[in-house]
Amino acid sequence: MISILGAGAIGQLLAHKLTEASIDCQLIVRAGTQYRSEWLMIQQEQQTYHEIPTITAQDCDELGQVWVCVKANQLEGALKSVSHAIQDTTKVVFFQNGMGHDKVAAKYLQPAQMYFASNTHGAFKKAAQSVVYAGVGQVSFGHLELSQQPDFLDPETLNAVNGSWHEHIQTVLWQKLFINAVVNPLTAIYQCRNGELLDADKKSNVLSLIAENQRFANTLKLGISDHLKDATLAVIEATAKNQSSMLQDVLNQKTTEINAINGYLLDQAAKHQFPTPHNWRLWSDFHIAHPPLKSIADDKAKQLDALSYQVTQQHGTEPPFSGSYNLHQEQGTYHCVCCDSPLFKDTSKFDAGCGWPSFDQAKDNKSIAYKIDTSHGMTRTEILCAQCGSHLGHVFDDGPTETGQRFCVNSVSLQFEQE
Numbered sequence: 028m029i030s031i032l033g034a035g036a037i038g039q040l041l042a043h044k045l046t047e048a049s050i051d052c053q054l055i056v057r058a059g060t061q062y063r064s065e066w067l068m069i070q071q072e073q074q075t076y077h078e079i080p081t082i083t084a085q086d087c088d089e090l091g092q093v094w095v096c097v098k099a100n101q102l103e104g105a106l107k108s109v110s111h112a113i114q115d116t117t118k119v120v121f122f123q124n125g126m127g128h129d130k131v132a133a134k135y136l137q138p139a140q141m142y143f144a145s146n147t148h149g150a151f152k153k154a155a156q157s158v159v160y161a162g163v164g165q166v167s168f169g170h171l172e173l174s175q176q177p178d179f180l181d182p183e184t185l186n187a188v189n190g191s192w193h194e195h196i197q198t199v200l201w202q203k204l205f206i207n208a209v210v211n212p213l214t215a216i217y218q219c220r221n222g223e224l225l226d227a228d229k230k231s232n233v234l235s236l237i238a239e240n241q242r243f244a245n246t247l248k249l250g251i252s253d254h255l256k257d258a259t260l261a262v263i264e265a266t267a268k269n270q271s272s273m274l275q276d277v278l279n280q281k282t283t284e285i286n287a288i289n290g291y292l293l294d295q296a297a298k299h300q301f302p303t304p305h306n307w308r309l310w311s312d313f314h315i316a317h318p319p320l321k322s323i324a325d326d327k328a329k330q331l332d333a334l335s336y337q338v339t340q341q342h343g344t345e346p347p348f349s350g351s352y353n354l355h356q357e358q359g360t361y362h363c364v365c366c367d368s369p370l371f372k373d374t375s376k377f378d379a380g381c382g383w384p385s386f387d388q389a390k391d392n393k394s395i396a397y398k399i400d401t402s403h404g405m406t407r408t409e410i411l412c413a414q415c416g417s418h419l420g421h422v423f424d425d426g427p428t429e430t431g432q433r434f435c436v437n438s439v440s441l442q443f444e445q446e
Contacts, residue, residue, distance in 0.1 A: 029184070030055055030087070031094045032105055034062075036150040037122055038096035039158040041188055043068040046077045048187035055093075055109065058083040063156060070160040084108035092118050092179055094144075098276075099123040099287035106135045118179055120144050120168065124211075124272065125287025126204055127294075129171060142177070144168050145199045148189075149269060161269065165189045169196020202251050205240040206259045207288050208306070209233060210266075211273035212313045215283070218274070222267025225260070232305075233263075239305045243292075246301050277317050285313060290393055297392070307392070314396040314413040324365035324415035331364070335439040339365055339417040342402075342409070347382025350438025354378065359446040360390065364439065366415035370394050371434065373446070379433055384441065386434040387426045395434075397422070410434060 029045060029052040031038045038054060043066065045052040056062060065076045084105075090112045097105045102123060106113075113119075113135055120142040121128045129141055149162030166188050168180055176192040185191060193199050213224055213233065224233050237256050245252040276283045289310055296303040318324070328340050337343035352361070361371040361384075371386045379385035389395045393413060400409040400421065410419045419440045426433040 028053065029092050029094060030082075030090050031096055032084075032109060033095065033097035033101075034081075034156075035096060035098070036152045036158050037146060037148070038094075039066060039152070039156075040068070040148060040150040040160060041094060041096065041122075042066065042079045043075070043077050043158070043160075044188050045184070046079055047075075048183060050184060050187055053080045053082050055084055055087060056081045058085055060155075065156070067154075067157040068160055069153065069157065084112075087112035089114050090117050092120075094120045094122060096122045098282075099125045099128065099284045100282045102128055102131050103134075106132060110135050115140075118142060118177065122146055123287065124203075124207055124284045125291055126200055127287060127291045138172060142168060142170050142180075143196050143200060144190075145193075145196070145203050149266065151275070162266065163189070165191065167191060167193045167196065167199045169193040169199065171197055198249050198251060201244065201247070201249050202255065202258060204288060204292060205244060205251075205255055206262050208240065208292050208309075209236045209259055210263060211271045211283075212285060212289055212309055214271040214274045215277045216309075216312055216316050220267065221263050221269050221271060224263055233259075235305045236309060239303055240292075243296055243299075243301050243303065246299060247295075282319060283317070285310075285319075289313070293393060308397075310393060311396045311398070311413070315398055315411065315416065318396075318412070318414060318416035320366040320368070320415040324363075324412075324417050327365045328417075332439075335364065338437045338439050342400075342418045344420075345383070345437045345439050350383060352384040352438040352441055352443065353382060355384065355443065357443065357445055360444050361386075361436075361441045362444055363412040363415060363417055363419075364442045365417040366412060367442070368394055368412055368414040370412065370419070370441070371436070377427065379427075379435070381433075381435060383420065384436045384438055385426075386436065387428040387430045387432055389434065395419070395422075410436070412440075 031042050032055045034054045034056050042052050042054055062081050064078050066079045068075045087109050119140055122144045132141055145167045147164030151159050153159050174194040237259050241252045241255050273283045358373045360369050362369050369390050372390050375386045375388045377385055396411045396413040398409045400407045407421045410422050420436040423433045424431055
């Protein structure tokens with residue numbers, strides 16, 4: 028029995044394909060939701076109904092094989108919901124976009140239990156129990172440490188989903204990540220279908236990102252750098268009429284997989300000390316356009332005093348030498364006052380003599396978004412909280428430390444948490 032955790036588009040599609048091949052499967056669904064026994068798959072206007080059994084996570088007993096088809100940001104909660112049914116012999120296959128899922132799963136599974144799948148089938152939900160099979164693809168299965176194909180992925184199962192075993196799945200996952208890291212955020216920023224990325228006003232940005240990704244892939248010695256450009260452009264052309272999953276999430280005001288895709292890429296680039304200016308700009312532009320915690324900041328802003336509101340929401344500036352954190356020296360972390368995201372550590376703070384709290388680096392580079400500011404007859408780099416879009420201040424290249432940076436931040440944009 029294959030238990031598919033998550034009845035989204037890909038989860039439903041895989042359940043249909045397995046059922047067509049007479050392979051026992053079930054969908055693990057959320058408690059409290061009523062489902063009919065029949066599920067609909069639509070392909071080229073042809074409708075096919077299948078009887079697919081469902082079970083809630085809390086009703087699961089011992090699970091033998093689980094295919095996890097929730098989004099990357101839902102992975103922790105999904106695994107926790109079935110943790111009581113996971114045994115030492117349970118095999119789990121992850122279908123999430125992005126990478127780094129093994130670190131999340133390590134709380135519930137041993138490395139030998141974790142398998143990974145790269146899916147190129149196209150599908151989207153038309154209704155709760157209706158999925159449109161938008162494009163025939165394939166599924167590559169593999170393990171990060173084991174090269175031998177396991178018995179549970181038998182030929183019948185692989186044939187059912189047009190799958191194959193891949194001895195070097197990490198290379199496959201990296202190639203898909205590089206492609207998604209270009210297509211998904213750009214379509215969300217431009218609010219366009221995949222094919223429109225090749226329009227004249229967007230293509231140069233696409234090509235710059237691809238070239239940077241090629242150089243990084245070469246640094247990682249993945250063996251895919253030579254054909255990464257062709258592979259990326261081929262995906263864009265083959266899915267020209269599609270909306271990327273990230274664009275769909277943005278349009279539906281859902282949490283995106285930006286952290287598992289672009290965030291993972293940037294973390295790995297930093298780990299290898301590889302410069303990725305185009306990817307950093309993409310990260311910043313995406314979070315300026317779609318800050319994930321904007322609604323939280325909007326609610327919090329209603330409770331702020333007049334000055335704090337003017338600074339954080341209207342890009343204002345507090346008077347110099349007036350802020351409570353200008354000469355503040357306690358040990359701890361400075362958070363965004365609007366969404367509580369961690370921004371700066373006390374160890375990066377210094378007295379610049381300018382009248383505002385100054386830092387030589389962010390706690391995590393991904394926590395800051397950068398925007399060109401041409402107000403007041405100057406050209407400066409404005410810094411915003413990447414998670415909620417609130418104004419923090421500006422960053423300058425005149426810092427006294429080895430970073431060469433001075434993050435000049437308004438005190439009212441911060442709240443301090445003592446260590």
